Amino acid sequence: MSNNTAMSIFLGDLIKQNSAKLTEADTRILDVLMGDPVRAAMENGKEVSSRAGVHPTSAVRLARRLGFKGYPEFRAFLQTNLIERGDDFQHASARMAARLVKAEETGLLASMLDGEIAALEQVRNSVTDAEVRAFSLSLSKARRIYIFGTGHAEALSHLIARRLVRSGYAAEDLSSQLHLLPEKLAALTERDVVWLNCFRKPSGVLLDIRRIAESCGARVLALTDLSGARIDPAPHVHIAASRGEAGQPQSLVVPMTIANAVILDLAAIDEDKTMRSLEDFKSLRSDLGNSFQ
Known part of the structure; x- marks a missing residue:
């Protein structure tokens, strides 16, 4: 799945589009993912499968049925959803998780500094x-x-x-x-x-x-x-x-x-x-x- 496609839809849309292909194990994993989307965006496939009580590779198979190359790409999609959906950020836990997601790329302190600098640059152009x-x-x-x-x-x-x-x-x-x-x-x-x-x-x-x-x-x-x-x-x-x-x-x-x-x-x-x-x-x-x- 391309990044542009991933950013234009949410998990619920993917489930509807691929419902005919989903197995019982897939359903159990999806229940886990949708029950706590903040945690889901942080965990790897084995951790999600373990919480769902299914085989460790089940999360990988689910990701492929939904159109992703593997679980890392699916997890990136979940993270993008977490970051892009503004309504989620009325909740402190979602805001914190989104910051942790971004921190994985550049490091915690660097990501904090990048965020502050970007916000201040917006002020230069808006106030x-x-x-x-x-x-x-x-x-x-x-x-x-x-x-x-x-x-x-x-x-x-x-x-x-x-x-x-x-x-x-x-x-x-x-x-x-x-x-x-x-x-x-x-x-x-x-x-x-x-x-x-x-x-x-x-x-x-x-x-x-x-x-x-x-x-x-x-x-x-x-x-x-x-x-x-x-x-x-x-x-x-x-x-x-x-x-x-x-x-x-x-x-x-x-x-x-x-x-x-x-x-x-x-x-x-x-x-x-x-x-x-x-x-x-x-x-x-x-x-x-x-x-x-």
Whole structure:
């Protein structure tokens, strides 16, 4: 089977096309494969046959009945399915398995670095300085800045809030204050900015915060990956960037790089406010002692 053909169909399609040729042993193997597609993409033919309780060469015979030269080619097909089917990557185990599949070719660390570099290169072509400036201008005019994110975006939100505070801005990380969320949102005004960070599907809480901000007239910024881009009502300023293709790290490097660019640009336009605040903060840490260095 050619690679192009393998990439255009899924396992279920192959089973339907070749159902008349399949034996009882084939069926048992297929049950094993479809029961845990993540594990199936990682194992060799003997391991799959053993789990199905059939002869060690049964997986090879199944692969040939389905049109492959042997089990290695069939396994490559299963791996391609795992990597190409986007829906599977809502599950952490599938994302992890896909990364392990890719790591077999170049090595674990090299594959991670390749993924990060590829994702960052996409940012170079998809996010503009004008979008970064729109973010920083909104922040520079804010009375108060509220940052919120869930999951991995929670960690990013915390770091952004700390950096903005050190830069002299009244910023709060709402992600770590969910028990105080009603009180915080009750104080929102049209002079405030809400910065939402969202990776994958927006949470219900995030969408509630967006709606409340809209009703208060607060300006809303959003930094998301492509999966988290559907926020309603639409943010006033929105940067959406891929964190990597399926099977790539999907880490915080891309959004952190964009956030760093925003904060750096903020320092360039706020008439030395950031610079003065950073100097004051450095002096304060020195006065408090080495434990705060």
